[in-house]
Amino acid sequence: MDPAVPIPDPPREYRLFRRRLLVALLVGGLMVGAVVIRLIALQLLDHRHFDALARGNRIRTLPIDPPRGLITDRHGIILAENIPSYELVINRDEVQNLHRTIRRIRAIVPLRPEDLRLFWQLVRVEPPYEPVPIRRDLSSRAAARLAVNLPSLPGVSIEAHLKRFYPLGPIAAHLLGYVGPIHSRELRQNPGRLYNAGSDIGQEGLELSYENLLYGIPGRRTVEINVGGGLVRVLRTRPPVPGDSLILTIDARLEAIAHAALGQNAGAVVAIDPKTGGILAMASTPSYNPNRFVNGISNADYARLADNPLRPLFNRALQGEYAPASTIKPFISLAVLNDRVITPETTIYCPGTFVLPGTTHVYHDWQPWGHGVTDLRKAITQSVDVFFYHMAVDLGIRRLDTFVRQFGFGRSPPIDLIGARAGVLPSPAWKLAHTGKPWYEGDTVISGIGEGFWLVTPLQMATALATLATHGHRFRPRVLHAILDPMNHRIDRMAPEAETPIRLDAPGLWSIVIRDMESVIKNPTGTAHGIDYGLRYPLAAKTGTAQVSNLDRNDFGNYHLLPKDERDNAIFIAFGPIPHPRIAVAVFVEHGVAGALTGAPIARRLIDADLSSLGLPPERQPYASLADPAPPATRR
Amino acid sequence: MAHWEGLQRASDVASRIALPISDASARDRDSGSFGPGWTGYLHLDGILLSELALLSLFGLVSLYGAGHGHFTLVEKQLIRVLLGFAVLVAVAQVPPVYYRLAAPWFYAASLLLLTAVLVYGHTRLGAQRWLDLGFVRLEPTELMLLALPLMLTRHLSAAPPPPDWKRIGASLILIGLPLALILKQPDLGSALLIGLIGVFCLFLSGIRWRYLVIGLLLVAASTPVAWHFMHQYQRERILIFLNPERDPLGAGYHIIQSQIALGSGGLFGRGLLHGSQTQLDFLPESTTDFIFAVIGEQFGLLGAFALIFLFLLLVQRTLWLATRMDARFGRLWTVTLAFIIFLYLVVNVGMVSGLLPVVGEPLPFISFGGSSIVTLMAGFGSIMNLSREPRLTHSR
Structure with missing residues (x-):
């Protein structure tokens, strides 16, 4: 070790440090100066040159x-x-x-x-x-x-x-x-950065x-x-x-028929394949020509579409929310059967009116003179309102609510399209949250016939019907059938997505309600017997007529006396053929007077077109560009 | 000598413990920061902290411009900046004695990581620089850029200046080990930076001028030998630097495009997201090494000057803090850190503007990347803490 250990001398050390720092600062200053001069040269003096390079002759x-x-x-x-x-x-x-x-x-x-x-x-x-x-x-x-x-x-x-x-x-x-x-x-x-101006x-x-x-x-x-x-x-x-x-799962022919069948009416049709959840047709009228939008629609054209009171831009199939009226009755029937409120043999006397015990308000049946002694079959066939007033009250809104919710009412369907609305499933909680008022027993009564706060979309109704048709097997509704990669022509098929099925205590209950729905068409007293003529396959159906204006009672006979926008909404649901359903249809016609009158013929045309052309009853024919047939049907 | 070292350390500790409270508040007033508020409480320096924050903000805005107006990079970088500030605050809470005690360990760990990168590292652009730790990609060179000066400072401040030849020899070994490992990667730019930092440390510690001159002559003489050992792409870079038009679409592309970007920016710049060089991807490495060209193109000469000015303010404040320190170690370490920042600035801007060869060094706090920002923040945490050390004397 060095014998002469340096003795610390802070002031001297500090002076040395200061000197060295000064030298470093001088050198640093020179470096900064060089950089600054360089930048001035590039950005000020040669700016034009580089600007030309950046803008002009270049890649x-x-x-x-x-x-x-x-x-x-x-x-x-x-x-x-x-x-x-x-x-x-x-x-x-x-x-x-x-x-x-x-x-x-x-x-x-x-x-x-x-x-x-x-x-x-x-x-x-x-x-x-x-x-x-x-x-x-x-x-x-x-x-x-x-x-x-x-x-x-x-x-x-x-x-x-x-x-x-x-x-x-x-x-x-x-x-x-x-x-x-x-x-x-x-x-x-x-x-x-996928898109460019004009994409x-x-x-x-x-x-x-x-x-x-x-x-x-x-x-x-x-x-x-x-x-x-x-x-x-x-x-x-x-x-x-x-x-x-x-x-798509869409059948263009059915789509065109649905569009034509709706005609001048405002309304929507949704047809669904119950065994896959694939949408076969989804029409909404009045419609518009989408080609006008492609290159940017003109203001005048857009104003014409937007100001039209019938709202042609509105997709009624996904977003139109309507009272389901009597078409909700099959679902309520399942609820009361499942909860053992009644048996299929239970009868109720229908005098044409219904009054809650201890109150005075009178609830009318659609048929002023009543239906007399009524069992479930008759109640569905003839759409007996009084029967379902009783059912709703006996079941109670909570049980009704929980059961019917399983069919997808009150929440937006998980379809692969943006904008599907949820509708309203009436419940005390919903009413309190949205109106601030408590639930009355009278609300339960009219919920039994699908009026009051009830709102469903055509898609919801078709999906629920498909679930009923397959005895509770639920599939996610979807429009996309397969994706075709144009580069290698590979087809990627979307498998049907099954959701947890609805299980009843007694599986036989499904068939009971479906048979009752069959007699809506088959039975001469059925509300939709009018479309039975020439029908070559068994269909299950239900009519519905939703009041639009606050009239005391239905007055079918005189509908032509009413202005168009005060006439009732017509709703009709049907699926078939019954043992192995292939198509379930929900038809909503705004101000269509009655489900049986305007809705039923549209559904008949659609189902006829789908079933008759194929011949009954084999599997759906292979998809156009696919080698393999449709997926095997769900078992009964 | 060990005796002296021990004594000095003991006196450091003693003075720290025996600090009268009145003296502490006097020191706070004296250091010119926000006073004995939260910065004082956390051993921080308000001015330095705001300058760092301002720089980081400038960096985030530039990244937004370089990233075509998307927030993905900005978000990632923001997380790193916040992490950096957290590390800064954490480091500032460690008693300063530990910096000196930790130096050898930190140095050894960095050395180990540098070795690891040669064995397990990921190759990028012909050089192994990254170590993938699963959750983070570490560039040990960035660690070494701080570990080496810390170790050197400790070593050189152990005895009063000037360092004798034994001390110089040991320092040269300390510098030489990482230098060799980094050259092996090969990363010429970082190796030069490490060398320069080492030399600066020696210079500041009061090494005699004659040693310095002899050393410089030796380096100059060995340049042809170094050329012989260089990789082809490194030689190419130097040749390209001397004449960028050698290969306008190949190796000279970086320099040409970044000069066009800077030049087309003019005085006021072409505006955020409106620089064609950046937005049309003519400018390579626009989010990392060449981000200064993005700033020059979008914000013009004024923006470029503003950034340089901010950096110089940072250096100024750091140096000012150093002049207020009594301990040899703290002084040397603080000035070295200021020098590192300054060196990064000059090398990066010099490279982007075509003044220096393309060495691939980022612009600290501005370029996209995590290792450098976190290590530098840790460094600043330590000097803020050191600046809060009690003063022994007030008269100079």
Whole structure:
């Protein structure tokens, strides 16, 4: 060890430290100076040079929109496809004066105010180097007129691309939805930079629900361009990955028949395959032409649709909430049988009115003179209101509620479409939460015939009916049958998703109610006997007529005296053929007077079309593009 | 010598324990921070803390711009920043004696990790730098950038200056071990940084000028030898630095594109999310090493200057704290940390602006990445704590 151990001398040490720090600061200052000078040189002195490099003669990546997946029905009939179309695009980096350029374009082709509004909107959010469309869907004449003028319009170009087309127009419009140009708001969120200005994006229905499958992955083309914006050469291309095609469980023929059968009425039809949960048809009228939306609907057109009192844009099948009226009776019958409130042999005398013990309010039957002695069979066949007033009161709202909830009432169905509503399953808790008033016994009475607070959607009703038809086996309702990958033509089938089945104490109860529903059509006194003529297979059905206006009692005979919007809603549910049901239908017709009158014929047409063409009673025929047959039916 | 060391440590401890309360409040007034409030209570420095927070915020905004306006990176980085601040506060609560005691362990652990990275590390861009620990990807080089100066500071502050040749020799070994391991990865940039930090430590500890000059001459003489041992891509980088147009679409691409980005930004910049170089992905590594080009493109010269100014403020405050310290160790360590920040800044900005070769060093607090932010925050925690050490004298 060094003999001369240095003796600490803090002041001297500190002076040394200060000196060294000073030297370091000097060197550091020089370094910062060099960096600062360099930055000034780059960013101030050579700014023009680098700016030109960044803007001008350089490499650019252009997006290539992926072709959107097709949508077909179960037999391969195309419901949504892509057809070529031309659009006018402005590349602002190469335009001297945007307003002058637009004026010159307007001299050649007319531009709608909506086009310009969307254009300026996109201009605000898009960086200057991104091309922005100004007019979509040019006619070939307009495209040609512009094409000859393009040399005098630098920065303006015509681009061919694919646009969405719905060949069936208003048929299944609500189900399919539509695509439209992406909004600036959506573009800003733009997950993963998938979309570009002018990309189409699903706005409603299936196009919205399955946007992630249908859209695909955009490609990129890296090109070298010169100062004028002209293409010098393509350096590399990453092709887009087309979106997946969807094969639906929908039968386009049934869909068209449902649409036609509803005719001028406002209403909805939902047909479902009880053994898979697959939706066969889902129609809502009045409808609209989705093709108008594809290139951005004009304000006038949109106002016409939005202001129509019949609300054509509203999807009644998913979102229309109606009182189920008498169509709820089969479900209540199951409840009372299961809870042993009655047996199938129990009879009740129906004088035509019902009064709660200890009160004075009179509840009427639809038939003023009553039905006399009534058992369950007769109660369902003739839709005896008084019988079900008794049932509801004897069962109590709580038990009624718990039992019927199992069929999916009061919650939105787990369908693969966005926007299905939940309806209302009346309960004391619900009433207190939504009206602030306690539950009265009278509320229970009218709940027994599906009036009062009850609200169901057509989809809910069809799903519940399908559950009844399969003796409690429940399947998640769905529209998507299979996904077709266009790259390798592989088909990915969606297996039916079974949910926990409803179990009754005695399995035989299902058949009892179903047989009673059969006599709604078969029995000459049945409310829907009118559609029995020529029926070649056993159907189970139930009619329903929901009061709309506050009239004291139904007055079918004189409905033509009432203004249209005070007539009752018509509801009709049916499924068949009975031993092995293949289709369950719920029909809702607004102001259709009576379920038997307007609803039943629509259901008959639909079921006839589905069953008769196939021949009875084999399995459903193979799906169009699939080799294997439909999944094996649920056992009885 | 051991005797001296022991005595000094004892006196440090004694003075810390025997601190009169009135003296503590005097020190708080003296250090010019927010006074004896919560920062004083937590051994923190309010000004330094706000400068760090401001820098981190600047970094998050830049990441938002570099990440095409998505919050994914920003969110991840925010978590790291918050973790960093937590570590900072935690480190500031440790009695300062432990920094010196922990130094050898920290150094040894970093050395071990550096060895591990050579064995198990993940290769990225031709170099093994990452250690995947399952939950976090660790870059041991970042740890070493703090562990080495800490160890050196401890070693060099054990005796009064100037260090004798034995002490210098031991220091050179301390520097040489990690240097060799990092060169083996190979990571030329970090190795140079480590070397520079080591030399700076020696310089600040009062090494005689003649040793310094001899050392520099030796390094200059060995450059051709080093060239011989360099990897092809490292040679390429240096050649590209000398002439970027050698390969405009290949190795020179980084420098050209980042200069275009900076240059096209001009005085005021092209605006957040409106820089074509960044948004069209012309700028490589825009969220990490080249994030300064993103700032220059989007916020222009003013934005770039603002960031540099913020960094210099940070360095200034750190140095100011160092001049208020009595203990040799604390002083040396604090100035070295300021130097590390400064070096990172100059090397990164120099690289992005084409003043230096592309060495692949991040911009601390701004670049996306966790290891550097957490280790540096720990360093700042320690110096804040050291700055709260009692002063022995007030007159100088």
